[in-house]
Amino acid sequence: MNKISYPKEVLEKMKEIVDGCMGDAPPYCEATCPMHTDVKGYVNLIAEEKYKEAIKLIREKLFIPGSLGRICAHPCEEKCKREEAFKQAMAIAALKRFVADNYDDESDWDTSIKPENGKSIAIIGAGPAGAQAALDLRRKGYKVTIFEKLTVVGGMMRVGIPEYRLPRNIIDREYSLLEKIGVEFRLGVEVGKDISFDQLRKDFHAVVIAVGAHKGVVIPVEGHDLEGVFDAVNFLREVSLTRKFNIGKKIAVIGGGNVAIDVARSARRVGAEEVHLVCLEPKDQMPAHDWEVEEAEEEGVIVHAGFGPEKIVGKNNKVAGFEIKKCTSIFDKDGKFNPKFDEKNKKMLDVDNVIFAVGQAVDNSFVKVEALETQRGGRFIVNPVTLQTKLEDVFVAGDASGRSVIVIEAMAEGRKAAISVDRYLQGKDMTADREYEGTYETWLETEIKEETDNLPRVKTKQLDPKKRVKGFDEVDLGFTQEQAVEEASRCLKCECKLCMKECIMLNDFCECPKELFQNIIETGEVDPIIPYSCNMCIQCTIACPKDFKMSDRFMEIRKKMVKANNGKSPIKGHKAIDMHQMLGFSKLFNTARPAKK
Template sequence: MKKITYPKQVLDKMQDIVDNCMGDAPPYCQATCPMHTDVKGYVNLIGEGKHKEAINLIREKLFLPATLGRICAHPCEEKCKREEAFRQPMAIAALKRFAADNYDDKKDWNLTIEVEKPQKIAVIGAGPAGAQAALDLRRKGYKVTVFERLQVVGGMMRVGIPEYRLPRHIIDHEYSLLKDIGVEFKMGVEIGKDISFESLKNDFDAVIIAVGAHKGVVIPIPGHDLNGVLNAVDFLREVSLTRKYDIGKKIAVIGGGNVAIDVARSARRVGAEEVHLVCLESRPEMPAHDWEIEEAEEEGIILHDGFGPVKIVGNNGKVSGFEIKKCVSVFDEDGKFNPKYDENVKKILDVDNVVFAVGQAVDNSFDQEGDLETIRGGKFKVDPITLQTKIENVFVAGDASGRSVIAIEAMAEGRKAAISVDRFFNNQDMLEDREYEGAYETWLETDLKEDDIDIPRIKTTQRDPKERVKSFEEVDLGFTEEQAINEASRCLKCECKLCMKECEMLGDYCECPKDLFENILKTGEVDPIIPYSCNMCSQCTIACPKDFEIKDRFMDIRKLMIKANDGKSPIKGHGAIEVHQALGFSKLFNTARPAKK
């Protein structure tokens, strides 16, 4: 048979399927996950009792499954179809933790690397961004050294997230993968002090800056310089490293985010008997997660939502009180931060300490020569796609770039930086095909089925509030196997392969119609058995949300094949088709009956 020449009209109709078919569209959860974890895949494996397969699937994307199962802000859950329909999203993070805690076996960890390469890479910071970059580049065969100012790994996950949320042995266990695969760690080494940034740039072929936001912020209100005024970053670091802090019996925390909640709950555990949380936002508008606020209140934290600071009151140079006033609005008509207050509604809190949890900044002082451009908060100016600085072999990831807020986003930035470094070494285009790195909007469109009902989300077990404030033991105890299987069974398995469910023939030859027609457009070829296997029933079209006339496309191909084969069937031994083609649609073999009125 001669090579088929496809008319433009036929090609355009195939291209329409390729451009708009949703068969390859990732579920909402997977597209929203900055690391593109196959959420639907591992959740349904758990639902089937295949827990070992589930953790192996998770580890294809994440080297910190137990860590993230505890502390991830899980943006995937916000895009879950059950959240949209019933306000009860899948407990995705808790399911990840279940698989990791119970079925993760270090013997199964992937320690393979590509052929060793000569280039050396320095990573500044052992937080999630730096660790992910180091892991990905080591897998590529590069020599990677991580420099960390602290004596422990984990970055802000380690010294910013309290131990009652993330036990430290979990971090150490999961980070051991990096050492096992050959990443070198130099702990207790401060760049700019122990080693100059200049020498680092000269001694290594590339540098990735992933220093995190380890610098606390204090608002310069009256009294901010009194003894007893603290910032959240320093407080949480000291508590994380020692489980102790010399703090008063009554304290106030300023801030409405998760860090403020962590400070308040940690303060209870190091001896504070009365903890006030003061934030500008009303409770529904607080940036902290709802469950974090609820757990704090269960532990006796006193919430003053809708209040802002006036001044810190002092006595003999020491904090003795905190005056606050009612906040009536946080943002102005243009959406800018511009709080307005009711000056007639004020109160003074009797406290010994005031802790500011109102933001963090990056300590960029290691760049003593000022070679790199910086932006607000001490962060570094980078190309938003490549994370490259104006120095071609220096890249930035995580908090230091100002482009990530949560751990999973920092990891995605670490991966992005690693991709850029690899391309840099190989003289490849740094910008090509990078639109799907990090979270993105899926092109999937699905609706609930008639039999989809609101099934309540299963909650994990937690320790009693009265007992948990006495120590830093883990608060959340996770799922039992029965709970995990039941929760996993709530998944709606969001996808669009309705045509594949209606047509066995399509399932034999492709993952979805897009794959099939994309290959035809790319190669100009298709096995004749494929278009001739279609029985022209239109069930695929009836099921398709886009109403693609797939049978018509197969008929187009059949006609072109016959034309290219001098009017004969392209399938060997298919002579009967010639009779069918001649007579099958003639009046002799067909009858027509008028439709009933």
């Protein structure tokens, strides 16, 4: 290695490449995934029919691939280039489910942990946030105990998501990894009742609060206190645990999100013959996913989009009807939620029950009010970077912090909390190098080529609507192997390594130019073979979207090396060339004829 001091202007040109090179930029899907799953990697392994390798790659980041393959809201798909160009995103979640269902062998699971470090952590809540924190901390050698009020694992993922979307055996199987590595579960134990929060702080070195939003919200419209009015959270919990709920034949559900859809579809399965879904938004603006709304309508749910509640009508203190009115606008000119209605456009729904699916809150009653700061919905106020509360040994993740909405986000918060707990107990800086946790914007810039085929998204097969409303059998049946390979083959493999495809030399020495030049800048060292391997063809510059002149940088390095070596090449093999030049210009090898007069 030759250590050389490069002139400022040479270093600045190298730094331009380091700062602008996109060779190390993650694909849009990976950067958008809160857990940074290598989507491009596993999707293309599926396309190559390397299924075992695919599930192994997924499990490097996700311990519940089968669950997420079914219920993840997949923000990654929203950033997919096929979605941008053709409105036909890759079926990323469904592909994850395919390999999880068919090739995820428990004997292949990573059950390794670091040596016990003598410190213990209490986690309140066995939902995805708490479970992820527990997994990460246990792997680092901590003794971890999860306290869960319910008698089952999964938290809101289990009692808030219907069984027809996520079979319970999938959750139990995937959560078994935690037990395999020594995480202790104390189910049916309610903090604040069976054990105090203060006692947890005394017994453990740190506490992670990861309770879900288990409190339903009911809007105080006229008649909201009638018998037969319920909230979505309690309804879904009871249905999830018992597959039963005492409701009438005609039901109204208020809300336009995915939870409202879950309530409406579950109501059909526990005996409701007629289900009305009422939401403020126009149908094409409903918060719920399009396919969720479509599947609900297939099952007979009647959608009243663009309507809001006027009053719940009662008879003998029981629900006897629900009057709704047309919504003309939802937000005011300042963008604040302030719905307006057409008082002349109303209609009455003949229903026996009304279920509110308009929001959820956190039950924080197990903590003294003065101990931790809280905000709207009972959520705890935390440091946004570390998730630490004003009690330095207490951290919060998931719904309890108000910073996550979907399962994959809750898991990312669990991981963030685990990192903070580990650093806190080791006395390390809890804020350093945390800018790429959770979802972030990639610095990748790619364009869809004109010749790119608009290949249609492969759809999974589903259970017939007439059959599925009769019970809680899984609706989505997933991909066949043929479908999975076809769908995976649509991936555009988003990356910027065009120069690497043109240059054999670069592939010999780096993953991308940024890596190579960054190392030179930081160390001042470079093996002479590297700059002398460049044949100055400039194909890398031609391919580079930013036209970086890498051959010029290599030539500058060569010149600097020659100068530092007293005008000689630093390559040992070049001594033969020096000898050839010396002899080639000597009198011994040259003849001269006198000029004619």
